[in-house]
Amino acid sequence: MLNNRLKIVADENIPALESMFGHDVLLQRVAGRSMTAEHIKDADVLLVRSITQVNEGLLEKATQLKMVGTATIGTDHIDQHYLADRGIPFFNAPGCNADAVVEYVLTVIHNTLFEKGMELAGLTVGIVGVGNVGGRLYERLRKLGINVLINDPPRERQGDEGFVNLETVLQQADILCLHTPLVKDGERPTYHLLAEKQLSTLKSGVLLINAGRGPVIDNDALLTFLEQRDDLTVVLDVWEDEPRLNPLLVARTQIATPHIAGYSYDGKLRGTHMLRCRFSEVFGVAQPEPLSSYLPQASVHQVHVTNDVAIHDLMNLVYDPYRDDRALRKTLFGDNQPQQFDLLRKNYPIRREFSSLEVLGVTDRSLANCLKNLGFTVNLA
Numbered sequence: 018m019l020n021n022r023l024k025i026v027a028d029e030n031i032p033a034l035e036s037m038f039g040h041d042v043l044l045q046r047v048a049g050r051s052m053t054a055e056h057i058k059d060a061d062v063l064l065v066r067s068i069t070q071v072n073e074g075l076l077e078k079a080t081q082l083k084m085v086g087t088a089t090i091g092t093d094h095i096d097q098h099y100l101a102d103r104g105i106p107f108f109n110a111p112g113c114n115a116d117a118v119v120e121y122v123l124t125v126i127h128n129t130l131f132e133k134g135m136e137l138a139g140l141t142v143g144i145v146g147v148g149n150v151g152g153r154l155y156e157r158l159r160k161l162g163i164n165v166l167i168n169d170p171p172r173e174r175q176g177d178e179g180f181v182n183l184e185t186v187l188q189q190a191d192i193l194c195l196h197t198p199l200v201k202d203g204e205r206p207t208y209h210l211l212a213e214k215q216l217s218t219l220k221s222g223v224l225l226i227n228a229g230r231g232p233v234i235d236n237d238a239l240l241t242f243l244e245q246r247d248d249l250t251v252v253l254d255v256w257e258d259e260p261r262l263n264p265l266l267v268a269r270t271q272i273a274t275p276h277i278a279g280y281s282y283d284g285k286l287r288g289t290h291m292l293r294c295r296f297s298e299v300f301g302v303a304q305p306e307p308l309s310s311y312l313p314q315a316s317v318h319q320v321h322v323t324n325d326v327a328i329h330d331l332m333n334l335v336y337d338p339y340r341d342d343r344a345l346r347k348t349l350f351g352d353n354q355p356q357q358f359d360l361l362r363k364n365y366p367i368r369r370e371f372s373s374l375e376v377l378g379v380t381d382r383s384l385a386n387c388l389k390n391l392g393f394t395v396n397l398a
């Protein structure tokens with residue numbers, strides 16, 4: 018129990034704050050893009066998502082601020098130097114939605130290959146950025162016996178092994194997945210990591226997936242490249258200049274989604290829960306109930322299948338990327354396209370992770386193992 022009610026100013030799209038923080042705090046919800054210094058001026062805690070730039074301009078009036086949290090993995094919207102100078106503890110939610118992004122990537126890979134009449138076995142997947150997302154993607158693919166090339170210079174410099182250089186990944190990957198943070202300066206910037214020169218080295222027929230940050234690919238260079246080469250298949254969840262999209266680029270993609278790769282309900286709640294745990298540490302109050310007590314059972318939580326089930330069908334039962342793709346394409350040509358982009362994200366339907374689906378009826382052990390390695394809950398018949 019807190020003696021004085023702390024004031025939390027929070028993005029309107031962070032779920033479950035009411036249930037996780039309880040009635041001992043004063044909670045003010047604000048639309049992330051419209052947050053101003055005036056909203057924050059008497060806040061003790063600020064909780065944001067990726068669309069709020071947290072910098073001196075936003076925080077200059079917030080003299081009693083004791084904690085800033087972002088319910089996201091990415092931190093490129095936060096001026097961490099400024100927070101450190103002011104001695105304000107800052108937390109993100111590392112790994113909160115990593116499984117959601119991995120499952121987005123696996124689902125778009127399986128759907129895309131199915132449409133081309135191809136199989137994943139025998140192809141080489143390249144992963145650039147092998148942290149929470151890239152690392153988990155790597156583990157799931159390795160368990161499936163897929164050949165994976167990984168690139169992560171910062172990890173390599175720390176002494177981790179098994180990495181190859183970026184040029185090798187670009188030249189050899191049949192499927193290329195980008196999972197770096199957006200870093201604009203320093204020794205290893207990722208801004209426009211894939212520009213004209215790098216794109217020109219990609220293998221013919223490659224499937225390129227960006228579910229990291231939009232500006233990691235030079236979007237103008239990508240469009241020019243796609244206008245010249247039609248053998249490339251592109252899936253984009255993130256865009257330069259979000260929420261404003263270039264419809265010409267969208268038209269050249271196989272699957273286009275509004276920055277929702279990480280938007281599983283599990284992942285969003287995990288992000289809130291992580292911040293709630295940090296809040297306990299900062300303010301010395303009791304830890305919350307475990308995350309499982311806040312997560313409802315999935316609406317489709319069991320399915321009976323036979324051994325000839327198509328894996329992409331099972332994936333689509335949990336998450337259908339074409340639903341998000343269709344919704345995004347409908348918004349492209351109105352004056353209010355950026356607002357529609359934000360609305361798709363704000364009103365995103367509840368989507369669960371593979372583990373929420375129990376697969377019954379499989380008798381084939383290798384299929385059962387494959388499904389388990391992909392992340393499903395499997396009960397062998």
Ligand SMILES: NC(=O)c1ccc[n+]([C@@H]2O[C@H](COP(=O)([O-])OP(=O)(O)OC[C@H]3O[C@@H](n4cnc5c(N)ncnc54)[C@H](O)[C@@H]3O)[C@@H](O)[C@H]2O)c1
Nearest residue numbers: 090091146147148149150169171196197198228229278279
């Ligand atoms: N689309 C979405 O919904 C969504 C969801 C979650 C995260 N993301 C984005 O994906 C990024 C990655 O997420 P994460 O949880 O794996 O982050 P992470 O911090 O755990 O891992 C990032 C990895 O990238 C590596 N890296 C940094 N610079 C690099 C470079 N120049 N080349 C290659 N590797 C480099 C780091 O060493 C690290 O291992 C986040 O920063 C975020 O911007 C997007």
Ligand SMILES: O=C(O)[C@H](O)[C@H](O)COP(=O)(O)O
Nearest residue numbers: 066067068089090091279280
């Ligand atoms: O960095 C992240 O965790 C993701 O990109 C996250 O899903 C972004 O979602 P937003 O904060 O914009 O709602």
